[in-house]
Amino acid sequence: MANTILILAEQLRGSLSDITFEMLGEGRKLANALGVPLYAALLGSEAASLAAKLGAADKVFVVDNASLNMAPANTTAAALKAVMDQAQAGLVLIGGTNVSMGVGAVLSAKANLPFVNYCRAIRADGGAVVLTSQLFGGKILTDVKLTDGKGIVSVYPGAFQADAGKSDKTPAIEKVEVSVEAPKVTFKKYIEPETGDVDITKQNVLIAVGRGIQDKGNVELAEELAATLGGAVCASRPVIDQGWLPLSRQVGKSGMTVKPRLYLALGISGAPEHWEGMQGSQCIVAVNTDPKAPIFDGAHYGIVGDALEFIPLLTDKVKARKG
Amino acid sequence: MDTNPVSLLGSAGLWVLWILTLIAFGVFAWRIYQLVGLLRKGRYEDRFDNLPQRAVHFLKHVLIQPRIFNERSIGLPHFLIFWGFVIYATCFNWALVRGLFPLLPVPYPDEVPIVGLFLELFSVLVLVSLAVALVRRLFFAPPHLHLSVDANLILALIGILMLSTVYGSAFRVVTEGGEFNAWAPFGSLLAKAFSEATPQTAHTMIAAAWWVHIITVLFFLVYLPYSKHLHLLASPFNVFFSNAATRPVGSLNIVGAKEDMTAGASKWEELTWKQMLAGFSCAECGRCDRSCPAATSGSALEPQQIVQKIKQHFVSVGLKPPNGTPKLIGDVIPAADLWTCTTCMACMNCCAVWNEQVPIIVTLRRHLVSQGEVDRTVQDMLGSLQRYGNSFAKSDRMRAKWVQTAGLKIKDARKEPVEYLWFVGDYASYDPRCVDITAKTAKVFAQAGLDFGLLYEAERNAGNDVRRIGEEGLFEMLKEKNQQAFAKAQFKQIVTTDPHTYNTLKNEYSWNGNGVAVKHYTEVLDEQIQAGKLPLKKKLTGRVTYHDPCYLGRYNGVYDAPRRILQALGAEVVEMPRHRDKSYCCGAGGGRIWMEDAEKVKERPSESRIREAVALENVPTFVVACPKDIAMFRDAIKTTGNEGKIVVKDIAELIAEAMEG
Amino acid sequence: MNIFVLLKLVPDTVEELEIAGDGKSLEAEVLRFKQSDPDEHAVEQAILLKEKCSSKVTVVALESPEVDDALFTALAKGADRAVKLTGNLINAQSFAAAQMLANFLKPEGASLPADTLILLRGQSIDDLEGEIGPFLAELLGLPYVCVVTSVVPEGGSVTVMKEFAGGLRGEFAVPMPAVIGIQSAEKPPRYVPFAKIKAIQKTAKIETVDVTPPDSLTRFGVERMYKPEAVGRAQMLEGASEEVADKLVEVLAKNSLI
Numbered sequence A: 001m002a003n004t005i006l007i008l009a010e011q012l013r014g015s016l017s018d019i020t021f022e023m024l025g026e027g028r029k030l031a032n033a034l035g036v037p038l039y040a041a042l043l044g045s046e047a048a049s050l051a052a053k054l055g056a057a058d059k060v061f062v063v064d065n066a067s068l069n070m071a072p073a074n075t076t077a078a079a080l081k082a083v084m085d086q087a088q089a090g091l092v093l094i095g096g097t098n099v100s101m102g103v104g105a106v107l108s109a110k111a112n113l114p115f116v117n118y119c120r121a122i123r124a125d126g127g128a129v130v131l132t133s134q135l136f137g138g139k140i141l142t143d144v145k146l147t148d149g150k151g152i153v154s155v156y157p158g159a160f161q162a163d164a165g166k167s168d169k170t171p172a173i174e175k176v177e178v179s180v181e182a183p184k185v186t187f188k189k190y191i192e193p194e195t196g197d198v199d200i201t202k203q204n205v206l207i208a209v210g211r212g213i214q215d216k217g218n219v220e221l222a223e224e225l226a227a228t229l230g231g232a233v234c235a236s237r238p239v240i241d242q243g244w245l246p247l248s249r250q251v252g253k254s255g256m257t258v259k260p261r262l263y264l265a266l267g268i269s270g271a272p273e274h275w276e277g278m279q280g281s282q283c284i285v286a287v288n289t290d291p292k293a294p295i296f297d298g299a300h301y302g303i304v305g306d307a308l309e310f311i312p313l314l315t316d317k318v319k320a321r322k323g
Numbered sequence B: 001m002d003t004n005p006v007s008l009l010g011s012a013g014l015w016v017l018w019i020l021t022l023i024a025f026g027v028f029a030w031r032i033y034q035l036v037g038l039l040r041k042g043r044y045e046d047r048f049d050n051l052p053q054r055a056v057h058f059l060k061h062v063l064i065q066p067r068i069f070n071e072r073s074i075g076l077p078h079f080l081i082f083w084g085f086v087i088y089a090t091c092f093n094w095a096l097v098r099g100l101f102p103l104l105p106v107p108y109p110d111e112v113p114i115v116g117l118f119l120e121l122f123s124v125l126v127l128v129s130l131a132v133a134l135v136r137r138l139f140f141a142p143p144h145l146h147l148s149v150d151a152n153l154i155l156a157l158i159g160i161l162m163l164s165t166v167y168g169s170a171f172r173v174v175t176e177g178g179e180f181n182a183w184a185p186f187g188s189l190l191a192k193a194f195s196e197a198t199p200q201t202a203h204t205m206i207a208a209a210w211w212v213h214i215i216t217v218l219f220f221l222v223y224l225p226y227s228k229h230l231h232l233l234a235s236p237f238n239v240f241f242s243n244a245a246t247r248p249v250g251s252l253n254i255v256g257a258k259e260d261m262t263a264g265a266s267k268w269e270e271l272t273w274k275q276m277l278a279g280f281s282c283a284e285c286g287r288c289d290r291s292c293p294a295a296t297s298g299s300a301l302e303p304q305q306i307v308q309k310i311k312q313h314f315v316s317v318g319l320k321p322p323n324g325t326p327k328l329i330g331d332v333i334p335a336a337d338l339w340t341c342t343t344c345m346a347c348m349n350c351c352a353v354w355n356e357q358v359p360i361i362v363t364l365r366r367h368l369v370s371q372g373e374v375d376r377t378v379q380d381m382l383g384s385l386q387r388y389g390n391s392f393a394k395s396d397r398m399r400a401k402w403v404q405t406a407g408l409k410i411k412d413a414r415k416e417p418v419e420y421l422w423f424v425g426d427y428a429s430y431d432p433r434c435v436d437i438t439a440k441t442a443k444v445f446a447q448a449g450l451d452f453g454l455l456y457e458a459e460r461n462a463g464n465d466v467r468r469i470g471e472e473g474l475f476e477m478l479k480e481k482n483q484q485a486f487a488k489a490q491f492k493q494i495v496t497t498d499p500h501t502y503n504t505l506k507n508e509y510s511w512n513g514n515g516v517a518v519k520h521y522t523e524v525l526d527e528q529i530q531a532g533k534l535p536l537k538k539k540l541t542g543r544v545t546y547h548d549p550c551y552l553g554r555y556n557g558v559y560d561a562p563r564r565i566l567q568a569l570g571a572e573v574v575e576m577p578r579h580r581d582k583s584y585c586c587g588a589g590g591g592r593i594w595m596e597d598a599e600k601v602k603e604r605p606s607e608s609r610i611r612e613a614v615a616l617e618n619v620p621t622f623v624v625a626c627p628k629d630i631a632m633f634r635d636a637i638k639t640t641g642n643e644g645k646i647v648v649k650d651i652a653e654l655i656a657e658a659m660e661g
Numbered sequence C: 001m002n003i004f005v006l007l008k009l010v011p012d013t014v015e016e017l018e019i020a021g022d023g024k025s026l027e028a029e030v031l032r033f034k035q036s037d038p039d040e041h042a043v044e045q046a047i048l049l050k051e052k053c054s055s056k057v058t059v060v061a062l063e064s065p066e067v068d069d070a071l072f073t074a075l076a077k078g079a080d081r082a083v084k085l086t087g088n089l090i091n092a093q094s095f096a097a098a099q100m101l102a103n104f105l106k107p108e109g110a111s112l113p114a115d116t117l118i119l120l121r122g123q124s125i126d127d128l129e130g131e132i133g134p135f136l137a138e139l140l141g142l143p144y145v146c147v148v149t150s151v152v153p154e155g156g157s158v159t160v161m162k163e164f165a166g167g168l169r170g171e172f173a174v175p176m177p178a179v180i181g182i183q184s185a186e187k188p189p190r191y192v193p194f195a196k197i198k199a200i201q202k203t204a205k206i207e208t209v210d211v212t213p214p215d216s217l218t219r220f221g222v223e224r225m226y227k228p229e230a231v232g233r234a235q236m237l238e239g240a241s242e243e244v245a246d247k248l249v250e251v252l253a254k255n256s257l258i
Helices: A018-034 A048-053 A073-087 A103-111 A216-229 A237-241 A272-278 A307-322 B013-041 B051-064 B066-070 B072-100 B113-139 B149-175 B185-194 B199-226 B228-240 B273-281 B287-291 B303-319 B335-339 B346-350 B357-370 B376-388 B401-405 B426-430 B435-447 B464-469 B472-488 B499-507 B521-530 B560-569 B589-594 B605-614 B627-639 B651-660 C037-052 C067-077 C094-105 C133-140 C194-203 C241-254
Strands: A004-008 A038-043 A059-063 A089-095 A115-125 A128-135 A140-146 A151-155 A172-175 A186-191 A205-209 A232-235 A262-266 A283-288 A301-304 B420-423 B452-454 B493-496 B517-520 B543-546 B621-624 B647-650 C002-007 C009-011 C033-035 C056-062 C081-086 C116-121 C144-154 C157-163 C169-175 C178-182 C206-210 C224-226
Touching: A004 A018, A004 A073, A018 A038, A018 A089, A018 A115, A018 A151, A038 A048, A038 A073, A048 A059, A059 A073, A073 A089, A073 A103, A073 C133, A073 C144, A089 A103, A103 A115, A103 A151, A103 C094, A103 C133, A115 A140, A128 A151, A205 A216, A216 A232, A216 A262, A216 A307, A232 A237, A262 A307, A283 A307, A283 C241, A301 C241, A307 B627, A307 C241, B013 B072, B013 B199, B013 B273, B013 B303, B051 B066, B051 B228, B066 B072, B072 B113, B072 B149, B072 B199, B113 B149, B113 B185, B149 B185, B149 B199, B149 B228, B199 B228, B228 B273, B273 B303, B273 B357, B287 B303, B287 B346, B303 B357, B335 B357, B346 B357, B357 B464, B376 B464, B376 B472, B376 B589, B401 B435, B420 B435, B426 B435, B426 B627, B435 B521, B435 B627, B435 B647, B435 B651, B464 B472, B464 B499, B464 B589, B472 C194, B493 B499, B493 B521, B499 B517, B517 B521, B521 B560, B521 B651, B543 B560, B560 B651, B589 B627, B605 B627, B621 B627, B621 B651, B627 B647, B647 B651, C002 C037, C002 C067, C033 C067, C037 C056, C037 C067, C037 C116, C037 C144, C037 C178, C056 C067, C056 C094, C067 C081, C067 C194, C067 C206, C081 C094, C094 C133, C116 C133, C133 C144, C133 C178, C144 C169, C157 C178, C169 C178
Parallel strands: A004 A038, A004 A089, A038 A059, A059 A172, A089 A151, A115 A151, A205 A232, A205 A262, A262 A283, A283 A301, B420 B452, B420 B493, B493 B517, B543 B621, B621 B647, C002 C056, C002 C116, C056 C081, C081 C206, C116 C178, C144 C178
Antiparallel strands: A115 A128, A128 A140, A140 C224, A186 C169, C009 C033, C144 C157, C157 C169
């Protein structure tokens, strides 16, 4: 029996998410290494038209069923199980995103296969597949070996390049009829992001503040620096939860994904949830009092020190430089 | 002046006097009964210990009132008005009794020449004092002085009393022929103006003055317990029962409580009777507000208002519960106000009636904490203390990491006996700005030949500020953990880095009579220098100023040790205008260091302090003796743009410099 | 409502994590456990619901070191009942834990009351399976929504808000009984004064229920556990603050950001 690789193509409001291409790119490499085909599953009546973009896959299984639009994890997993059987898939990759969270676990229960979460690297080892996952917010890595190459994997967003999964090829498309039980959970409506004064996804320069900013008053210091550099202020979740900045300024897993030319992270330790939203920035500069803060592992430039002390100093220097 | 022959509106004077007296004393007694009844509804605490010490305290601070003199303009006038009042009150009662019992074989007080002279002298002195007080109120009122009609009315009443005395005396001189009477000098002077008056008129005027005087006093008697001048009755008791009379002001321990005080007070009945008495004693003078760093930096907190609002609340609610009783915290006193207090003790240090504002604020905070109503940042900090025993959310195993980093070897007091157990404290152990100084301090200790050791990871935050935030249960837990650690260590004395730690270890921990001396490092190093044990290789030159930390100075009276050290090092100590017990708080105390600034800050206390220091001529060094000060003032130098003009140095850094040569 | 909150302590990452000698697990000796943030939010959400509409809140945890503290804390916050499942189950992965919790919540032959709401964290940082909610929902046959930031009861169902990405959220109606993965409560978790926890420890009891662990506590093994090498470590700018600021301005200028 062929042990094919299947990817759940994730989409939200009619467009495919980055994670879909990230998984396609990595899935392609793995499929080539193992010598098996790579398939993608596209679920829901609004999604069918997106199949053409999944050229990195050898074939796209489309389940065109309105019950799968905004469906809960167990409904999605049930349909995916049917596709899995149809595709004779052994390894299923699912995005570790808010949108897809839960699907993998249910599927693993239904398929009675191991479920490995937080996966950051995948490699073939003979016929086996070795998965590297992060635990404890990235402080520890673990390798799991799927000796028969079978399992359900939740892929950490941002772990792989999305570009590698984009292809001009036109994939074969196979429609699959699946009887879908009407989900108990009903989707009612979207709640649009709070329209903030600024769209942080469109800024060239972002001054990001974290827990280290200590109090609301200090956000002003960051605002001043942002104004000087011609950018905007954004924040990690703790700052938003405090209500110091509106939700529209949140960067990270539940917030915005940003790719500015400069991302200046002040008092942000660099939890994976935050990292996910800003890792694509061209130049990342981190200021943190803790020399061991994980943010320094990924930033381009690091400064160990108190962000509060540093902000006004930098503002003055930049002003002086600009004259 | 006998009441018998007088007829007022057709009634015999004697009867009128009896009726007025009975009414006035009746109303007075009823009011006092009501007010004492309210106090009795408060929680119990034992303030009846050490009566002789209390008596001494009473004698000094009621009879001489040195604290009144800390504001010069009103010091002497108040002193004279007070003593004038005492003398007049005595004579009034004398005159009243004489008037009520006309057959008593004693003269009226003003008929006794020497007493008459005293009354005259005082009435003039008091009149002058009243003029000073009135002018101060009208034209030179200091901020926070409560300018009420009430106060002016009372000044006027006292004025009437004094004038009626002098006028009575003048007309008596007239009846005696108008000759100058050495026993009534002012009366004689005034009598000249009335030399034309007939004896008949003069007699009537004497009677009139007498009645005006007596009726005014009786009115005063009724009015007094309804006015701010209740302080005149309550404050002597307040002074007598003040904690400062018998124990260190740095202790928040409540003695003899019959209820669990951990959850503080949300209703007035949950305050102790002594905390309520504060309201009756407050004279609304505003000294506390003027000294308060929170009030001065523009926050809504005014220690005087806390005391006053509580009084107004429990007097109105306690005597006649209205529908929908306002909440003590929230409606009467906004919670935000309570959180701006830095517990710096400035208010209590200057209160002329020895009120205890800080413990009241802490009591109210305790209630907020018991309801979980705490700033998010403070919550995180308290959570960290619960879990790791420090406020930095760092592992307790990392507490003595600075020892390693600095490559030092320091004894572990749990494993070998030491003379001094060094209780390093959170900031000195964990704050990256402080650890270098801590290492320097360790080297200074070693070179001074001090036999010292640490508790290493067994040390916990001592809980001083936790307690003042109002998290009493957590304070108890930290204290217990520390005391368990102490029990396992061998030492004779304790030396602390942080004055906050110093305060609670010294005043709030129980040492079971072990005779463990708790000392601040400046005290220990001062002793070593005095004993010639500190090898100073070079004399420092230059002018420095020294900031008295609240918890070292006002709380524990340590002012001289750090100054002696600085002098021994060769530095010239230039005092800031606010120094020693007038020192101005850095703004970090009472948990403030973990809280957000209030919305409208005019000038942070630390910034005000730095500006004060920078204004000194040619003083480039700002010396501190508290790790929190390092954090606060280095920050303030930046925010006030004074980099390059002044630097903050810990006194240990200076010693280290002098020892390096 | 009948609310269950499922708690699980996670190793405290404030402490150094050490790899054990077998190279496949953490050194248990230095591990300390704490309640995870999402768990605290789940408890808070339950208490908020209880305050809004009368509910009975039961906190449930599998036996593990320091778990009693977490249960008592939840009681002090206002939970009505605390249950600890015991048995030799310390190393249970999410699926096995879900099996035991499912057995406790709905023993063979019993059925869940219609107003049951099970709240739990969306993910755990310490487990490779990482999600217990979907397993539990699958085993109990209940609907499941995760990454939820608010729960509003409406008749026999709850309206929940789920976060997607980029600030976009969606509203879902979930019929009870249901399992909800909480991302954050409507309000930040409340502070419980220490005295309250102490008092609860004296007055309240934690019920212990012995459970039979499933045949296997894990569904797969770990090949290797290790600390990540700091790859692509940032270039550190060092010196006095002035100096560092100057260096950074140079960097910004070089990248034509100024």
